Amino acid sequence: MPGLVRELSSGNDRSLVGHVSAQISCAARGVALAHRLVDGQLPPAVARQLVAEIEHEGDARRGDLIGRLRRSVTSPVDREDLFRLSRGVDDVLDAVRDFVREFDLFGELPRPLYGPVLDRLADALSRLDVAVGLLATGPREAALAAVAAKKPGVRAAYQLAVSDLLGEPVPGRDLVTILLLGRLDLAGQRLAAAADALADGVMKRFQ
Template sequence: MNRIKRLTSALSGRADDQLVQAVLHQVSTAREGAVLAKSMTAREIGRAKAHERMGAIEHEGDVRRGELVERLSYSITTPIDREDMFRLSRSVDDVLDTLRDFVREAHIYDITRMTRLLPLLDWLIEGLDNLGDAVRDIVDDPGRVVRSALDAKKQAGAICRAYQYEIAELFADDISAETFKRRELVRRLDIAGVRLSVAADALADGAMKRWH
């Protein structure tokens, strides 16, 4: 009976829609983590409270990831290549994991002056928004998928360039323990940008395979 339901769902296109929604839930959860990290960096929320909240967001991300992997395991059809879908999901999960590390390290390193990092978090949030737009168009508009994915990569590139300038700025002054703590934080955001770029590549690759 389950096989019949899966076949009916696949033929009706519902399976593709369900997988798209599962990825969107992941992207939304990662974005929630980025917004929390930004609020902490802007000192709108305390580091300890942000650390606590991030634990709940990460748990939600794990649940969303598990749901998608489960759907992939029994879906007859997928909106893009199965491996690309899995890579996309894993990379979005990596973005959230890296944000968790950013918040945790800001807490345990007791770093208070982080406002220079706000632009990097803004770019990350914007990049996740672009990634979400691309995911929504997987089924119906592959051209827009690629354009939105490229926009997400541009934001990831902006994070990488900002990271380089921040590192140069950090090591222009006398080196101290604080210097290395700050380097670890900005490195976390650079890694999040790299993971965002990988997610965008997976989505663009999948879209091109689907329609060519």
């Protein structure tokens, strides 16, 4: 009987982790789409429509997680921390959606300075996905991987982009560009909050 309980618990943990990973996948797709936008590979209006579809899918994956949590007796970490992790990933996607929407709304043009910030954000999401994948089988390793998810330096890339922008001002466009860069910086902050939620959950459960 104890073995059966452990097996059922492990299966449930993997299911919950899978739902969070699906959310991260949506966020990563949003970032990849934003990169195509700023590289001039995708018309802003098209990008805006596509990112809205990705956001709706991300919301559905979050809904799947919440529904599963309500039916679950166990979870790999406290429900509150798993919920915070999921909410943080959702916030990342929301910030990327706002970036794409405002890029179109404000008539911004493709600019290379967005690329490095998006690259760092994509790297951080990839690392967070690794951490989430470890949660069901190696929670302590997951906590260490979550710390690594904060290392790519989205904030530093954002600051460098703003510095470069102010060094070569484009009359009438700087305010828009700084606002849009701020959306990406916010996405990085929300990702860091998600990573902290995972690490906090492991610490509380396994300290």
